[in-house]
Amino acid sequence: MAKIKPEKNTSKKEVIIKKAASLFRIKGFNAASMRELAEDVGVEAPSLYNHIGSKSELLQIICFKVANQFTSQLNHVENTNNTVTGKLELIIRFHINMMLGEFDEIFVANHEWKYLQEPFLSNFLNQRRNYEKHLVAIIEEGVKRKELKNINPYVAVLTILSAVRGLEFWQRHKKNISTKVLEDDMVTHLLKGMTLLLQTQKHKK
Amino acid sequence: MAKIKPEKNTSKKEVIIKKAASLFRIKGFNAASMRELAEDVGVEAPSLYNHIGSKSELLQIICFKVANQFTSQLNHVENTNNTVTGKLELIIRFHINMMLGEFDEIFVANHEWKYLQEPFLSNFLNQRRNYEKHLVAIIEEGVKRKELKNINPYVAVLTILSAVRGLEFWQRHKKNISTKVLEDDMVTHLLKGMTLLLQTQKHKK
DNA sequence: CCTACCGATCGGTAGG
DNA sequence: CCTACCGATCGGTAGG
Numbered sequence: 001m002a003k004i005k006p007e008k009n010t011s012k013k014e015v016i017i018k019k020a021a022s023l024f025r026i027k028g029f030n031a032a033s034m035r036e037l038a039e040d041v042g043v044e045a046p047s048l049y050n051h052i053g054s055k056s057e058l059l060q061i062i063c064f065k066v067a068n069q070f071t072s073q074l075n076h077v078e079n080t081n082n083t084v085t086g087k088l089e090l091i092i093r094f095h096i097n098m099m100l101g102e103f104d105e106i107f108v109a110n111h112e113w114k115y116l117q118e119p120f121l122s123n124f125l126n127q128r129r130n131y132e133k134h135l136v137a138i139i140e141e142g143v144k145r146k147e148l149k150n151i152n153p154y155v156a157v158l159t160i161l162s163a164v165r166g167l168e169f170w171q172r173h174k175k176n177i178s179t180k181v182l183e184d185d186m187v188t189h190l191l192k193g194m195t196l197l198l199q200t201q202k203h204k205k
Numbered sequence: 206m207a208k209i210k211p212e213k214n215t216s217k218k219e220v221i222i223k224k225a226a227s228l229f230r231i232k233g234f235n236a237a238s239m240r241e242l243a244e245d246v247g248v249e250a251p252s253l254y255n256h257i258g259s260k261s262e263l264l265q266i267i268c269f270k271v272a273n274q275f276t277s278q279l280n281h282v283e284n285t286n287n288t289v290t291g292k293l294e295l296i297i298r299f300h301i302n303m304m305l306g307e308f309d310e311i312f313v314a315n316h317e318w319k320y321l322q323e324p325f326l327s328n329f330l331n332q333r334r335n336y337e338k339h340l341v342a343i344i345e346e347g348v349k350r351k352e353l354k355n356i357n358p359y360v361a362v363l364t365i366l367s368a369v370r371g372l373e374f375w376q377r378h379k380k381n382i383s384t385k386v387l388e389d390d391m392v393t394h395l396l397k398g399m400t401l402l403l404q405t406q407k408h409k410k
Numbered sequence: 411c412c413t414a415c416c417g418a419t420c421g422g423t424a425g426g
Numbered sequence: 427c428c429t430a431c432c433g434a435t436c437g438g439t440a441g442g
Contacts (some may be wrong), residue, residue: 028233028235028237028319030233030236031235031320033435033436033437034437034438035436035437041414044411044412044413045437045438046412046413046414046438046439046440047411047412049412049437049438049439054437054438055437055438064435093262109387111316112234115233119222129232133438137412152382154382155382155387155390158371158374158375159368159394160369161366161371161374162368162370162371162374163364163367163368163371165367165370165371166363166366166367166370169363170363177357177359179359182360185357185360190362238419238420238421239420239421239422240419240420240421248427248428249427249428250421251422251423251424251428251430252427252428254421254422254423255427256419259422260422260423261420339419404440
């Protein structure tokens with residue numbers, strides 16, 4: 001009946017992780033010190049180690065939490081009966097919502113992953129490569145089905161991921177333009193852009 | 206005695222800067238140690254300080270070299286008699302060429318600038334904000350002249366800068382697609398979404 | 411959760 | 427351009 005799990009500490013650990021994500025984003029993983037993190041949390045530095053194993057572990061948790069969210073969302077989307085365009089729209093909207101809603105974590109996973117230690121570094125990169133390959137496959141299928149025009153799938157994936165990542169810089173202008181409008185604009189713009197690519201390539205070839 | 210002009214050391218200083226750009230890109234500014242840099246250069250760490258003032262100075266040199274290149278290119282473009290579309294094309298091509306040709310320096314200026322010390326940090330951010338404002342102004346003029354669609358200029362600038370920055374990830378696929386094709390595709394793709402002329406010209410022809 | 415403290419490593423200096 | 431070395435700071439541990 002009694003719960004053996006350290007439920008009581010889980011909450012504090014989550015606070016530490018959240019503060020770490022924020023600190024790592026602002027100062028970078030290496031420049032962020034455990035003493036600074038402790039101050040943000042409200043304890044002395046050694047007390048952190050009652051909840052976490054190491055500084056490295058914090059980075060691992062953040063990076064893989066993000067990676068797993070994207071992976072499982074992609075799996076979910078692939079199992080729907082949507083058209084390719086519909087799938088891409090779901091994926092793009094998910095990226096945008098993550099970028100706007102869990103900014104710290106996404107930023108850290110995007111910029112600080114290189115400080116992961118092995119074997120986590122390799123695992124993370126594999127998961128990422130796999131994610132991109134799945135996106136490419138979805139677009140390839142759209143091309144095959146004549147749902148998308150004859151675009152280069154890699155270029156399309158690059159364009160989508162880059163545009164969404166560009167929202168990092170959007171934070172500054174956040175107040176000027178509603179995120180709802182931004183989301184709709186970006187979705188239509190990205191999907192529309194892919195249909196425009198055909199004409200470009202046709203003229204060249 | 207009279208001050209010896211350090212012309213002889215200039216070359217060595219440039220080697221150090223080049224190696225520093227590469228090291229800062231790979232490991233990040235904080236994780237890169239001066240001992241490691243010294244090893245790359247082929248001397249002991251203290252010997253570096255015969256050529257440079259500090260680690261911070263290296264970051265400053267790299268970041269402002271990049272910033273000044275973009276600023277002066279933009280000034281040059283603004284003084285030409287090109288159409289707005291022509292100006293944007295020149296700017297985009299310059300970004301792409303810089304990204305492909307001076308990858309280390311661009312990457313460091315894009316990712317490690319936050320470790321600049323004041324007042325350099327503020328100067329750098331001001332220069333960058335100014336650059337973006339100039340881009341916005343160019344696009345606003347294009348809209349006013351009916352050369353571009355009635356797009357949100359900030360969104361357009363964000364899209365352009367994000368797409369070009371996305372070329373960082375392109376490095377991996379570098380061998381698969383010719384950079385010339387990539388450059389042309391990206392230019393037309395970015396401009397096509399914005400221009401009015403394409404549609405009207407199509408009807409004329 | 412704290413105080414006390416450690417070994418490692420850092421950027422940088424002194425002096426030749 | 428080197429050897430020798432310094433103060434500061436780091437992540438993390440011991441012990442209560």
